[in-house]
Amino acid sequence: MWAIELPPFVPFFIGALLILVSRGFLRAAIMLAVPVLGCIHLWMVPEGIHWQTEFLGYQLLPYRVDRLSLVFGYIFHIAAFISVIYSLHVKDTLQQVMSMLYAGSALGAVFAGDLLTLFIFWELLTLSSVFLIWASRTEKAYQAGLRYLVIQVLSGVILLAGAIFYAQQQGSLQFEFIGLEGVAGWLILIAFGIKCAFPFMHSWLIDGYPEATPTGTVFLSVFTTKVAVYALARGFPGTEFLVYIGATMTCFPIFFAIIENDLRRVLSYSLVSQLGFMVVGVGIGTSLAINGAAAHAVTHILYKALLFMTMGAVLYRTGSAKGSELGGLYKSMPWTTGFCIVGAASISAFPLFSGFVSKSMILIAVLSEGYDWVWVMLIFASAGVLHYTGIKIPYFAFFAHDSGIRTTEAPTNMLIAMGISAFLCVMLGVYPQVLYRLLPYDIGYNPYDATHVLAQMQLLFFSALAFAWLNLRGMYPPKLKSVNLDVDWFYRRLLPGIIKPCYAMILKTDASVRSYFMKWFRQFLFYISHHHGPEGLLSRTRPTGNTVMWITILLSCYMAFSFIYSK
Template identity: 40%
Template sequence: MITNIHPGIFLIICGIITAVMPEKWRKFFLIGCPAVTFLFAMQLKIGDSAAIVLSEQYTLHYLEVTKENYIFLFVFSLMALIGGIYAAHNSNRLEAFASMGYAGGALGVTLAGGWLTLILFWEFMAVTSLFLIWGSHTKKATKAGFRYLLIHMLGGNLLLFGILIKFFQGEPMIINLTGTHDIAFWLIFSGMAINAAIVPVHAWVPDAYPQGTVTGSVYLSSFTTKLAVLCLIRVFAGSQMLIVLGLIMILYGACFALIENDIRRLLSYHIISQLGFMVADVGLGTELAVNGASALAFSNVLYKSLLFMCAGAIITATGIRKINQLGGLAKKMPVLCIFFFVAALSIAGVPLFCGFTCKSLSMTAAAGAGYHAVELLMMLGSIGTALSIPFKMGYFIFFGKDRNLSVKPIPKNMYAAMGIGAFCCILFGLAPNLVYRMLPYTMNYHPYGIAHILEYVQLLPAALLPFLMYLNKMEPHTALTLDTGWFARVPLKKFIHGISGFFFKVQELVDTNGRKVYRNLKRSFTDNTSARNADTERRQIGEGMLAILIVIIVVVLFILIKHMR
């Protein structure tokens, strides 16, 4: 039966096959495999499930379609297809595997019914996405990739330890943990917070995403963070601390985007800002708010990926990624200009585009729950979005001073992918019920009421007025933007080097004096006066590592046993 095929596992296997395919066939697999994956995903219905019995104690629930994850299943499988079309010209074997494997891993986490399945695909995503950053083959990308790996190793291990505690507590299935606040709650929350780019553990997004390959960044912008939103919905819906954290993200990301000059780094900060709307909705926890978080994640995948595709097309055509070095591209790349403004107006929440029909749910949910201050701050964040993307990026890149840039043609498949993305942004804006019927909870909501339209129409002049008043100052300039990532790159790096040096010196001192004590004791209790044999007395390097490992295991077991009681 076709319904028994896991779309994520299928796509991962296809990625492996595509990597070893001859180059002339690879582009067909990059498009064909995600297309088949999308068909498999659409065959699944809410309530479908599949599992493997590993033992009497545990069953691996690797596929479970629920009302919470269905909309994510749809948009992730659709994005895998759009991304495959956009990357069809790319002949790199490793990137072909990494992109398809990464998308397949995202589908695996989406459909996970148990904790074990979730952590397996979660870690697989972290590894495969790393190669989409390293694929740029630059010094900056290499360093950013290592920092990306370290932060996701931290998040993955925190999540793993929390999951292990849930196993010891006899809870192998994914459940809502709101209200428990035990050590498992905080470990799992911390691991998911990193992937959700919650401030202050957000710096990996603007650090790593701009360094990804042109095609790889499209995938990166689509999966990890939105998948974290799904996990927050399933596990932490109703945790009110998320409201405050979400509001901080909205304003923090929007403010940093306003002063950013790098195209993809600016878009990365807006990922954080847009995620703030979703995180705050999850914290509200009402049915309308959860619908709002899900709908906004859906639309964000579409318009944010389209913005990254446009940014990639600009970099491919001009070789430039700084806004202040671009200008006058509307005449040279008119089709790209249209695609960009479809995405820009979508993210700004302009009526007739998908951002309006989905973002309005968030604000309505906040007002309906009595959080009018939250609604007001969401509006303020929306003004910041309009300032930095349709106005700042749109004006200075496409209508600013002509820099007489030479523009190279970009592959037709990139235009095709952007066209599909733009079509989806308009389609789901004009027909919002196509999205609403996939949401977790049934609702009677009409976004195109007069009040809603007037509310959003007023936001554009509120953003346009300060832009025109301070147009000269709004032009980006090259400068160093210090974020929390600076602490990891500078003081933390020095601290780790210092600690490592200290322990190295201590180990060296202990080894030197320990060998002397050992030799003296041996000579005191034996009559052997023969020449010293260095090979028999030399301490094996594995002994020290074994001792450290034993200490770590004992500490972890102690913590687990203590909390089991």
């Protein structure tokens, strides 16, 4: 039915090339057309395996389509389209090319049917995305980008090692359920975990995303982590370990988010927290849970992109995304404010917004599998999300104390992009069946029953009440110009702190050993030259008698030996 079965990353890569050689309007048109056409193309492609090649005796499946990958495929196209619109005003070839490559790599990874292909796109994701951070062209962004690059490449290398172990164990590179048996599984899980921002591996995200360009962050928020979620869902569904990991992920970032000043950084923490929900879903692994995770990924992409877009717009207009410097912007950016509130409502999972329809699936799945404490943690995180994102973001940026900043509304293309995603957030919230039909498993699920709605509303409103109460009592943490320590402290402060003295010590030892050796060597040379040099003992013209003496000595030696040996 569809003659050409192009892997979805191909249009994006071609697009990237075309962007490189085109300018102005044409370039914009290409950038817009690629996701649209790609999405239509994907729509036509039947499920199944479309490409097969042989490499070193292993079957490679670079293009495999099934329902799980399709969900991510569609949402990536949509997100790419929105992000492209959002970034239309940018005139930076590097960013544009790289964002296309980035989106393409994500698609490639999602449709990869084997671990080697996955690895290739895994690394391409890294290489293309880091330029979105560097594109800020500040020293800080450069440093953050380097750290980002190192950690991401580490993930790739571990994935490669894991894949090789896997191939060794299984005799196949096919990317199916992997599980935690053997070293291979653990290595691959760690690789996925790094990209998925598992606790203690999450700092690259917090560190890197806020340093990217306003438009770059939007792209970043969409792809990398969701590819990781997809990979987890594919490789480790039903791994109980992930439930606890996910639960931790939902809870611990919110404490950091509460006290964080940089609003984009707050969003990054919230991103980790939301990923936690998906990881829990993957960990539970029932069809409902997997559906929940996939659905949550979809909705999360939309609202998190929306939130990042609003913050990006604020940053674009005001030059800052720090809570301590903003406030009262609703006056000059009313549309942005509105969209931000929609996004905030979605992430907080208010009924009729997209977050609600996906998050509730995961919660129910958790409960039905009997993970009581995990459930408690999740609803704690659900309540908390309202604090640190649902209220905090719009409140500090647009309301709160008037910072006196007066600016203009965001550019039209940004507004359109935000409008589309806001619309989608609401649409999915109101009419979730659209989303549910796409999910990997067919299950009849309806989020809108009285129990859920009421429980959720209670949770959220009382959470809001707590906010109001704390705020009025002056107990809410003030916005302070500061950085808060996180895991990255270990490698930004502690590790250099340890390594530098060690290095200094090693260098010192090395230098002293070297100098000792050189001293010894020089002495040796001196000794040599003293004896062998032009005026040395051995090369001087000696008086004749000297040699004759040697002759006598040698002769006596021989004579002595002769007398010893003669019978």
